[in-house]
Amino acid sequence: MTTPPALLIAGHGTRDDAGAEAFRDFVRQLGARHPELPVAGGFIELSPPPLGEAVTELVEQGVRRFAAVPLMLVSAGHAKGDIPAALAREKERHPGISYTYGRPLGPHPALLNVLERRLDEALGSAGRTPGDRADVTVLLVGRGSTDPDANAEVHKAARLLWEGRGYAGVETAFVSLAAPDVPSGLDRCVRLGARRIVVLPYFLFTGILPDRVRHQTEGWAAAHPEVEVLSADVIGPEPELLDLVWERYEEAVKGDLRMNCDSCVYRIALPGFEDKVGMPQQPHFHPDDDDHHHGHGHHHGAHSHAH
Ligand SMILES: C[C@@]1(CC(=O)O)c2cc3[nH]c(cc4nc(cc5[nH]c(cc(n2)[C@H]1CCC(=O)O)[C@@](C)(CC(=O)O)[C@@H]5CCC(=O)O)C(CC(=O)O)=C4CCC(=O)O)c(CCC(=O)O)c3CC(=O)O
Numbered sequence: 001m002t003t004p005p006a007l008l009i010a011g012h013g014t015r016d017d018a019g020a021e022a023f024r025d026f027v028r029q030l031g032a033r034h035p036e037l038p039v040a041g042g043f044i045e046l047s048p049p050p051l052g053e054a055v056t057e058l059v060e061q062g063v064r065r066f067a068a069v070p071l072m073l074v075s076a077g078h079a080k081g082d083i084p085a086a087l088a089r090e091k092e093r094h095p096g097i098s099y100t101y102g103r104p105l106g107p108h109p110a111l112l113n114v115l116e117r118r119l120d121e122a123l124g125s126a127g128r129t130p131g132d133r134a135d136v137t138v139l140l141v142g143r144g145s146t147d148p149d150a151n152a153e154v155h156k157a158a159r160l161l162w163e164g165r166g167y168a169g170v171e172t173a174f175v176s177l178a179a180p181d182v183p184s185g186l187d188r189c190v191r192l193g194a195r196r197i198v199v200l201p202y203f204l205f206t207g208i209l210p211d212r213v214r215h216q217t218e219g220w221a222a223a224h225p226e227v228e229v230l231s232a233d234v235i236g237p238e239p240e241l242l243d244l245v246w247e248r249y250e251e252a253v254k255g256d257l258r259m260n261c262d263s264c265v266y267r268i269a270l271p272g273f274e275d276k277v278g279m280p281q282q283p284h285f286h287p288d289d290d291d292h293h294h295g296h297g298h299h300h301g302a303h304s305h306a307h
């Protein structure tokens with residue numbers, strides 16, 4: 001009998017302790033669900049443990065083969081560049097290991113179902129009937145990226161969330177790095193005739209950025225008392241998310257990878273992004289990586305971000 005490859009989860013990392021703990025707890029839940037294989041998780045930046053430490057943890061348990069799944073909603077810089085580069089570095093550090101790499105999570109129907117539940121919770125008794133939903137405009141707020149394809153994935157999620165669910169509309173906004181921002185997104189909803197808006201964060205766990213979404217929403221709502229504005233919760237460590245990670249693991253193990261590279265900025269010359277075609281990918285420096293020297297916080301020695 002051959003043992004199945006271990007599962008390595010790559011998370012983003014956050015200065016928000018509750019957000020980091022939510023990830024670590026999620027990894028523990030995955031491990032408890034799958035006692036037949038070693039499961040470990042690490043972050044690419046900001047929070048302990050770094051991804052490299054999680055790989056070492058697996059290697060110390062005797063693991064030689066693993067499948068890595070990025071706990072990311074979209075295919076942007078982290079999933080396309082930093083994580084693959086970090087894994088390549090770990091392979092050099094631990095000769096003899098091999099791995100396959102899974103794809104990001106969204107927009108998957110399982111996630112859309114959780115988002116719908118978050119909307120129902122935010123609306124409470126005001127969202128029970130199809131008639132209520134016809135009154136509701138949703139503003140789905142993504143993280144935003146300098147990668148146009150990643151931003152388009154958020155639009156795709158918004159469109160899929162709208163299809164067949166009866167909301168007046170599902171509009172899109174981004175926390176930073178992409179337009180429109182949250183206040184502009186809310187303005188756009190109003191121009192489309194919205195009277196009741198639910199701001200729905202397209203984020204996995206609590207953190208600095210989802211807090212910012214809520215804060216900006218409350219600020220905008222205070223300035224627009226004529227519009228009813230509600231805030232919904234993040235996706236969170238739901239059973240659907242555990243199932244979805246497992247699906248990505250199995251895809252990665254079986255080699256049945258359905259990565260959508262059609263409009264990848266690193267493969268196709270998109271207008272204004274021609275310089276990215278063929279660009280080499282480099283790992284993100286994690287402050288806790290032992291071969292990297294920083295006195296403080298979040299630093300990006302490995303690449304420059306054009307903001
Ligand atoms: C608060 C902050 C950290 C801080 O400095 O404290 C933070 C926090 C978080 N980001 C998260 C997610 C993503 N971050 C990116 C990308 C970038 N994020 C960056 C900065 C910051 N990110 C700081 C705020 C700076 C600001 O004000 O804008 C950039 C600029 C620099 C860098 O990280 O290299 C880089 C731009 C790359 C570019 O140029 O395009 C992508 C897209 C991608 O993959 O590239 C995803 C989606 C991943 C997915 O797909 O899910 C999550 C998890 C959310 C969740 O749970 O879902 C948290 C946690 C939280 O919110 O706390």
Ligand SMILES: [Co+2]
Nearest residue numbers: 045284298300
């Ligand atoms: Co970073």
